[in-house]
Amino acid sequence: MGVPGRPTILVSNDDGVHATGLGVLAAALETVGDVYVVAPDRERSAVGHALTLHRPLRVEPLGERRFAINGTPSDCVNLGILGLLTARPDIVVAGVNAGSNLGDDVTYSGTVSAAMEGSLLGVPSVAVSLVEGKEPADFRAAAEAAVPIVHRMLRDRVLGITLLNVNVPPGRPRGVKMTRLGRRVYSDKVVAERDPRGKLYYWIGAGPPAWEGGEDTDFAAVHAGYVSVTPLHLDLTSYDGLRALKAWESEFEPMVTAVRRQRRRG
C-alpha cells in the first residue's frame, strides 16, 4: 500500500507496455501519486473500445505495480480496476500516445477508449496524446504538460465530467485551451496493390488527415500550438434527433394496429 492521502493512479495506453510515452508518463505521475501500470503486452493502437471476452487474459508482472496483459487497452483498465489493484484508483491516465487523437478519431483510439473504460467504471479518466510534428517526438514534455491537468482533475472534480481528452502539440505549448471535438474530413484513399504472390491487397487510412471546424475545436487549438483539453461523455444519444423522432411514434401506430388485427384473424 502507498502513503495515506496519496492518490492511486492507474496508467495504461494502446502503444504497449514498453512504449516510451507510457514510461515517461508513469514516471512524471510518480510526483502526483502511487502509480500502477497495467498495459497491453504489444501495440494495440486503433482497436477502439474492444474487450476480450472469448479467450483467457494473462497477466505478466514486470515489476512492482507494473503489469503486461495479452489484451486490449480496455481489458487492461477493466482488469486493473476490478481485479489487479489492491485499492480503487482515484484516476486513470492513458498515454502518452504516439500521435494525435482529435475529433472523430477518438472513436478508433485505444488510448481514448482506455480512459472511456475508466470513466464507465466511475473513475475520473484522462487520455493524453502527443501530436506528431516535424521534430522528434518529445514524450517527456507531453507528460509534463499532462501532470498539472491530472492534478487539477484530482483536486477539483467538475460535476458530471469524468473523461478528458488531452492532445499536446509538438514543441513548447503556448498554453491550454478548453475545446470541442473537430470534424474529420475524410479524404482518405484506399490503396490497392498486388503482393509479391500477385494477390490484390488493400490499405486503408492512407490519406493525410484533414479537419474542419471553428476556432474552438481541438484541432484548431493544437494547430495554434496550445494543449487541447476536451471533456467527453459516453451518452451518444442525439437529443435533437430524439425530439424529431418522437413524431414517428404516432406514425407507427397504424402499423401496430394492423399487426394486431392480422393476429386476431389468424
Ligand code: MN
Ligand atoms: Mn497508439
